[in-house]
Amino acid sequence: MFLIERFIDDTLEEKGVLWLRVHWFGCGSEEDTRKHSGRLPVAAVYRYCRRKGLLPQDQDMAEQGIDPYEA
Helix, strand or coil: CCCEEEEEEEEECCCCCEEEEEEECCCCHHHCEEEEHHHCCHHHHHHHHHHHCCCCCCHHHHHHCCCCCCC
16 A cells, blocks of 8 residues: 655646646655546645645635635
């Protein structure tokens, strides 16, 4: 069983599919792999996307300076 240490980077395909390069806990960088985001833990993918600004925002909330994920 492998544990995710962190996501290194991301690629968005033309069809809108998000792929993430995964660095596995206890493994070297030569063992990093690309994984379809739908096959990874949802909470970890969400945190990564939020940190990288990849999530769409509600325009009304953004104009008011409200973070829609904390509201």
